Amino acid sequence: MKKVGTQTVMFDHPPTIVDTASIVGPKESQGPLAKYFDQCLEDEFWGEKTWEKAESKIIKETVNMVMSKSVITGEAIDFCFAGDLLNQCISSSFGLRETNIPFFGVFGACSTFVEGMCLASCLIDGGAATNILCATSSHFCSAEKQFRFPLELGNQRPPTSQWTVTGAGAAMLASSGTGPYITCMTPGKIVDMGIKDSNNMGAAMAPAALQTLITHFKDTGRKPSYYDAIITGDLGHIGKEILIEMAETKGYNIKNNYNDCGVLIFDKESQDTHSGGSGCACVGTTFSGYFFRQLKERKLNKILLMATGALTNATSSQQGESIPGIAHAIAIEN
Amino acid sequence: MKKVGTQTVMFDHPPTIVDTASIVGPKESQGPLAKYFDQCLEDEFWGEKTWEKAESKIIKETVNMVMSKSVITGEAIDFCFAGDLLNQCISSSFGLRETNIPFFGVFGACSTFVEGMCLASCLIDGGAATNILCATSSHFCSAEKQFRFPLELGNQRPPTSQWTVTGAGAAMLASSGTGPYITCMTPGKIVDMGIKDSNNMGAAMAPAALQTLITHFKDTGRKPSYYDAIITGDLGHIGKEILIEMAETKGYNIKNNYNDCGVLIFDKESQDTHSGGSGCACVGTTFSGYFFRQLKERKLNKILLMATGALTNATSSQQGESIPGIAHAIAIEN
Numbered sequence: 001m002k003k004v005g006t007q008t009v010m011f012d013h014p015p016t017i018v019d020t021a022s023i024v025g026p027k028e029s030q031g032p033l034a035k036y037f038d039q040c041l042e043d044e045f046w047g048e049k050t051w052e053k054a055e056s057k058i059i060k061e062t063v064n065m066v067m068s069k070s071v072i073t074g075e076a077i078d079f080c081f082a083g084d085l086l087n088q089c090i091s092s093s094f095g096l097r098e099t100n101i102p103f104f105g106v107f108g109a110c111s112t113f114v115e116g117m118c119l120a121s122c123l124i125d126g127g128a129a130t131n132i133l134c135a136t137s138s139h140f141c142s143a144e145k146q147f148r149f150p151l152e153l154g155n156q157r158p159p160t161s162q163w164t165v166t167g168a169g170a171a172m173l174a175s176s177g178t179g180p181y182i183t184c185m186t187p188g189k190i191v192d193m194g195i196k197d198s199n200n201m202g203a204a205m206a207p208a209a210l211q212t213l214i215t216h217f218k219d220t221g222r223k224p225s226y227y228d229a230i231i232t233g234d235l236g237h238i239g240k241e242i243l244i245e246m247a248e249t250k251g252y253n254i255k256n257n258y259n260d261c262g263v264l265i266f267d268k269e270s271q272d273t274h275s276g277g278s279g280c281a282c283v284g285t286t287f288s289g290y291f292f293r294q295l296k297e298r299k300l301n302k303i304l305l306m307a308t309g310a311l312t313n314a315t316s317s318q319q320g321e322s323i324p325g326i327a328h329a330i331a332i333e334n
Numbered sequence: 335m336k337k338v339g340t341q342t343v344m345f346d347h348p349p350t351i352v353d354t355a356s357i358v359g360p361k362e363s364q365g366p367l368a369k370y371f372d373q374c375l376e377d378e379f380w381g382e383k384t385w386e387k388a389e390s391k392i393i394k395e396t397v398n399m400v401m402s403k404s405v406i407t408g409e410a411i412d413f414c415f416a417g418d419l420l421n422q423c424i425s426s427s428f429g430l431r432e433t434n435i436p437f438f439g440v441f442g443a444c445s446t447f448v449e450g451m452c453l454a455s456c457l458i459d460g461g462a463a464t465n466i467l468c469a470t471s472s473h474f475c476s477a478e479k480q481f482r483f484p485l486e487l488g489n490q491r492p493p494t495s496q497w498t499v500t501g502a503g504a505a506m507l508a509s510s511g512t513g514p515y516i517t518c519m520t521p522g523k524i525v526d527m528g529i530k531d532s533n534n535m536g537a538a539m540a541p542a543a544l545q546t547l548i549t550h551f552k553d554t555g556r557k558p559s560y561y562d563a564i565i566t567g568d569l570g571h572i573g574k575e576i577l578i579e580m581a582e583t584k585g586y587n588i589k590n591n592y593n594d595c596g597v598l599i600f601d602k603e604s605q606d607t608h609s610g611g612s613g614c615a616c617v618g619t620t621f622s623g624y625f626f627r628q629l630k631e632r633k634l635n636k637i638l639l640m641a642t643g644a645l646t647n648a649t650s651s652q653q654g655e656s657i658p659g660i661a662h663a664i665a666i667e668n
Binding site: 104107128129187190 | 335336337340341383384386387409412413417419420421422423424427428431433434435436437438439440442443452453456457459460461462464521522523524525526645646647648649650658660
């Protein structure tokens with residue numbers, strides 16, 4: 001692999017995404033992408049006593065599923081990259097503690113899934129690993145409880161707010177295979193434009209997405225039209241519009257081939273999620289369920305997958321801090 | 335780089351640790367390693383209004399210090415790996431948001447510092463980067479507040495408890511230099527032996543340390559005597575004794591050259607920290623302050639640095655969960 005420009009690494013031996021898996025909650029099961037997910041749950045608890053335990057079970061079963069689908073299991077998996085939104089990433093560590101796979105915990109808030117795939121690609125390209133598992137999860141109920149208000153309060157959500165996706169996504173990366181391939185990565189910088197409204201994460205993250213996007217184009221010499229689709233993780237309806245506008249002011253027109261997983265996963269009219277979906281599982285399930293299949297069926301052949309994260313917590317908001325954002329991008333090509 | 339055995343990666347072009355930096359709080363400044371740290375603070379706030387903001391300032395200034403000491407700054411730094419114990423790792427993301435360096439957030443609880451160095455070594459060895467910054471922090475007051483009790487309660491601490499180190503450590507890794515070199519890594523698996531006492535982290539983490547240690551010896555064919563020093567992160571007095579005993583039952587005698595940063599950083603008799611130090615900054619400051627200097631002065635030439643982490647949070651403990659542990663090891667040699 002080789003670094004090009006200021007932030008991008010081109011892979012000499014691009015890893016293949018062998019297979020993916022996705023499990024989603026009941027709300028996502030009523031959304032427009034429902035038929036693409038491997039499993040749709042009927043309730044938020046899935047037989048567990050707490051939302052946190054349910055989230056751990058979701059990531060655990062998603063990981064079991066991707067091992068089963070890819071027929072890469074046990075000791076054949078060199079490393080695992082995982083992380084989530086729960087404090088100290090407990091969904092991942094409890095959900096994956098029985099896998100017996102060397103484990104790298106990663107945290108990039110909702111950008112975690114792509115952050116894991118970036119690092120996994122480096123390890124595979126460099127020869128440190130043959131197969132690496134990447135996974136992430138989020139849960140609407142555990143996230144609301146932790147970041148905003150207990151659900152029991154029935155708080156009204158402002159129109160700029162987003163709905164944390166309940167679910168998990170997992171991808172199995174390997175040194176050889178028939179593609180799609182991760183050809184390069186552009187990891188993001190922390191960008192903080194001073195947004196303080198924790199109910200407007202899309203606006204807080206859009207500047208970070210812009211920084212990564214423009215740098216990716218400059219580093220690679222590619223134009224937006226190089227890609228069949230440019231996809232952000234969870235900017236939602238508001239963040240998506242901001243990114244389109246900001247990119248235009250920088251001379252990049254992404255209107256024709258850009259969309260956001262938070263926009264795609266819920267129906268804006270009927271599902272009442274306001275500005276759309278969010279959470280680690282937003283890009284995790286939408287990529288693993290929908291986009292991976294589009295790539296395998298060659299309906300899409302070149303995508304730029306850019307997951308976005310808000311690096312904030314409940315304490316920092318209470319202490320008057322703004323919300324730093326980050327966005328990690330990978331190019332996935334047939 | 336090449337994977338050997340089940341968990342170890344040997345580096346073909348071992349990265350150099352160019353320099354390190356460490357800043358510690360007032361209690362660490364009264365401990366036996368005080369003279370080795372770059373800066374000793376007189377109070378826990380360092381002019382900030384909250385402990386969280388103070389922790390962010392500590393990691394920020396430690397990172398500025400390692401850039402200044404190593405004379406590697408700005409765009410010459412390809413990537414940064416950082417993480418900490420605060421929910422959603424806000425010490426790192428707020429402390430480092432102005433660095434303008436592509437950022438990978440990592441979370442391995444108190445194993446974060448070595449996890450970052452593992453991944454940074456892979457990126458450098460593979461050709462993705464020339465210089466990478468690794469950093470971590472912890473703060474006694476913010477950690478107690480978040481994981482246990484508000485300090486204002488004046489709760490009595492049980493004899494098995496450990497004292498979270500206030501401070502930050504940072505290391506600058508580069509593709510070329512005069513050493514010491516990171517020659518191989520053995521990333522850990524999540525190990526959960528069912529310990530539920532969140533005031534006995536040493537016991538919870540020791541089995542993970544054992545798994546990594548024994549696997550490292552098997553993978554590399556090395557014996558404990560290969561190393562001038564084997565160092566764990568924060569098993570403390572109790573965990574250290576457990577690890578020595580368990581290693582012996584597996585046929586490895588580490589009594590003569592093994593120690594723990596949590597044991598070294600505080601004086602057992604006079605400082606009243608019970609089972610010793612803990613926290614991301616325990617190994618972060620002890621390595622950056624003390625061990626790195628021992629390596630540079632060739633008082634030590636081969637060390638195995640194994641940081642240990644407890645992958646738990648306040649909610650999981652309240653929900654009756656046990657405490658999974660993890661331990662990541664790197665060999666550092668002149």
